[in-house]
Amino acid sequence: MGFGAFFLLASLEGLVSAAVLALTAAGLSLVFGVMRVVNVAHGEFFMLGAVAAWFVTSLVPGPPALGFLAALAIAPCLVAGIAALADRLVLKRLNYDPDATIVATIGLLYIFQQAALSLYGPEARPVPAPFSIRVQLPWFGYSGYKLAVIAAAAVVLAALWLGLTRTRAGLVMRATQIDRETAAAFGIDTGRVYAGVFALGAGLAALAAVLVVPIQQAHYLMGHDPLLLSFITVIIGGLGSLRGTLVAALVIGLSDGIISVFFSPTLAKIIATLLVALVLVFRPQGLFGGART
Amino acid sequence: MKTLALPLALPLALPLALLALLAAATLLLPPYHEGNLARIMLLATYAMGYNIAFGYTGLLSLGHALFFGAGMYAAGMAAEYGGVPAAPGLALGLLGGGAMALAVGLLALRTSGVSFLIVTMMFAQAGYLTILYNTDVTRGEEGIVLAAALRRIAGFDLAQDDTRYLAAFAIFAVGLIAQALLVRSRFGRVMVAMRENEERSRMLGYSPYRVKLIALVISGLYAGVAGAAYALLFGYMGAGFAAIQNSIAPLLWVLLGGAGTVLGPFLGTAAMFYLTDLAASLTTATLLVTGVALLLLVLFAPKGILGTIRDRWAPWLP
Numbered sequence: 201m202g203f204g205a206f207f208l209l210a211s212l213e214g215l216v217s218a219a220v221l222a223l224t225a226a227g228l229s230l231v232f233g234v235m236r237v238v239n240v241a242h243g244e245f246f247m248l249g250a251v252a253a254w255f256v257t258s259l260v261p262g263p264p265a266l267g268f269l270a271a272l273a274i275a276p277c278l279v280a281g282i283a284a285l286a287d288r289l290v291l292k293r294l295n296y297d298p299d300a301t302i303v304a305t306i307g308l309l310y311i312f313q314q315a316a317l318s319l320y321g322p323e324a325r326p327v328p329a330p331f332s333i334r335v336q337l338p339w340f341g342y343s344g345y346k347l348a349v350i351a352a353a354a355v356v357l358a359a360l361w362l363g364l365t366r367t368r369a370g371l372v373m374r375a376t377q378i379d380r381e382t383a384a385a386f387g388i389d390t391g392r393v394y395a396g397v398f399a400l401g402a403g404l405a406a407l408a409a410v411l412v413v414p415i416q417q418a419h420y421l422m423g424h425d426p427l428l429l430s431f432i433t434v435i436i437g438g439l440g441s442l443r444g445t446l447v448a449a450l451v452i453g454l455s456d457g458i459i460s461v462f463f464s465p466t467l468a469k470i471i472a473t474l475l476v477a478l479v480l481v482f483r484p485q486g487l488f489g490g491a492r493t
Numbered sequence: 494m495k496t497l498a499l500p501l502a503l504p505l506a507l508p509l510a511l512l513a514l515l516a517a518a519t520l521l522l523p524p525y526h527e528g529n530l531a532r533i534m535l536l537a538t539y540a541m542g543y544n545i546a547f548g549y550t551g552l553l554s555l556g557h558a559l560f561f562g563a564g565m566y567a568a569g570m571a572a573e574y575g576g577v578p579a580a581p582g583l584a585l586g587l588l589g590g591g592a593m594a595l596a597v598g599l600l601a602l603r604t605s606g607v608s609f610l611i612v613t614m615m616f617a618q619a620g621y622l623t624i625l626y627n628t629d630v631t632r633g634e635e636g637i638v639l640a641a642a643l644r645r646i647a648g649f650d651l652a653q654d655d656t657r658y659l660a661a662f663a664i665f666a667v668g669l670i671a672q673a674l675l676v677r678s679r680f681g682r683v684m685v686a687m688r689e690n691e692e693r694s695r696m697l698g699y700s701p702y703r704v705k706l707i708a709l710v711i712s713g714l715y716a717g718v719a720g721a722a723y724a725l726l727f728g729y730m731g732a733g734f735a736a737i738q739n740s741i742a743p744l745l746w747v748l749l750g751g752a753g754t755v756l757g758p759f760l761g762t763a764a765m766f767y768l769t770d771l772a773a774s775l776t777t778a779t780l781l782v783t784g785v786a787l788l789l790l791v792l793f794a795p796k797g798i799l800g801t802i803r804d805r806w807a808p809w810l811p
Contacts, residue, residue, distance in 0.1 A: 306744075310783045313784075431611060464626070469622050
């Protein structure tokens with residue numbers, strides 16, 4: 201294979217990670233944008249989604265596609281429910297104070313990890329892909345499932361975008377984001393909006409995890425990398441700006457894929473984290489910022 | 494403030510009493526608890542450093558493991574590869590932690606609040622990955638066990654129970670007294686002013702950037718010396734000490750003991766250490782203990798043990 205083939209392969213791998221990252225980071229961005237909460241437990245919602253997917257697929261009999269579809273429906277809803285509960289029981293009682301919610305979500309992170317470790321165990325377990333078609337490209341065959349992941353993520357993100365900009369629920373969310381008190385004065389139940397947004401953010405992370413779990417095994421510590429990468433994405437895109445987040449996810453996912461193929465992945469991560477820290481120091485509005493309140 | 498009227502002796506009385514108690518403990522305690530207490534005193538030194546940044550100056554950092562790790566690796570690598578003895582090793586660790594805090598602070602303190610938290614976390618993550626990247630010299634997660642011959646101070650063997658306890662005690666004692674004096678000094682008051690109202694302090698002519706930077710460097714010195722001492726006294730260094738969990742740990746200890754109190758870091762560290770120890774003997778769910786402790790603290794006792802006592806019963810508590 202020549203350089204071109206390698207580059208195509210790296211780009212495809214990059215697109216897959218960009219798709220998963222975009223979903224996960226969109227959830228984090230939404231929660232930060234609307235609620236001003238830095239959700240340190242976001243990676244654990246991702247992990248819970250993957251673990252839930254494993255449980256669902258192992259319980260549902262029949263062909264793998266059936267179990268996978270069930271997981272795709274059940275896992276995100278389950279995780280969203282857990283998140284809504286966490287919002288009611290913990291975050292709401294803290295009045296969404298920035299420092300206190302950070303400490304609280306760190307606490308949630310440990311609790312979720314322990315729950316997964318106790319109920320699911322320390323092993324990494326695979327979930328079978330719903331189908332195994334190979335798409336033949338000029339130089340190599342490529343997993344059809346990975347291409348499906350890219351497509352599915354694009355569809356979900358488009359739906360999210362339409363939901364936020366074109367529906368009443370999206371309008372209510374944006375109103376709460378811009379001015380919580382005025383929104384409340386207009387009869388919006390901002391408490392319910394917050395619970396809904398937190399659940400939606402967690403659900404998106406879980407959905408991303410269900411999509412990725414046939415490629416990458418489910419493990420109770422798997423939430424760490426998505427959390428850091430989502431942070432990086434949300435910062436580069438400009439804190440709280442969904443459009444910036446999506447653009448940044450594409451840039452970071454692609455460059456991560458390409459750099460990891462040609463250089464050491466650890467070195468790529470070191471450079472990425474340092475760059476992000478510097479972006480936050482010198483351009484706090486993000487590289488694509490300006491489009492935020 | 495009421496405490497201003499008290500003579501200097503009283504605020505120092507409680508720390509001195511604690512030190513006396515700890516000095517006596519070495520004679521009474523069985524070796525198991527002696528080892529635990531040596532560990533707790535070093536980790537409490539780390540927590541005191543965190544307290545100076547977070548408790549007194551209001552800097553919520555998630556990157557202190559970088560300073561702890563800098564001290565640990567400065568002393569440990571110098572000993573392992575350069576044969577540097579323990580005493581200069583401790584000095585190296587102190588300077589390593591302080592220098593790292595200075596470098597991070599110069600950049601990170603241009604931000605505040607959530608951004609500061611994320612920037613410190615990112616720098617710490619980069620440091621952790623750097624240790625992993627250089628696995629051929631650091632041996633990454635597996636770490637390096639320091640030979641006993643390297644762990645000697647003025648002829649005393651630090652691997653031996655009693656000398657180890659005394660070394661940890663000495664470091665903790667210096668740190669505790671320095672902290673008690675620092676927070677009562679003029680500069681200590683300015684630190685608290687930054688925490689309470691940065692704008693007003695700026696209006697009074699103080700530079701928030703400078704004050705916070707100095708506080709962070711002092712905090713880094715504590716973390717650095719604690720890391721170096723941990724490597725030299727217990728003979729092991731590994732990448733795990735530079736990971737995010739070790740940045741969360743001092744936050745938890747300080748919150749539990751009481752942020753912005755002189756004895757809170759020690760109390761929180763000791764309580765958490767024995768709580769985890771107890772939990773480990775009852776169940777395997779030790780992560781749960783950490784998580785639930787954080788949640789309960791932030792929900793019901795955001796000021797920690799000593800902070801709550803000070804609010805309710807003893808406003809004079811240092």
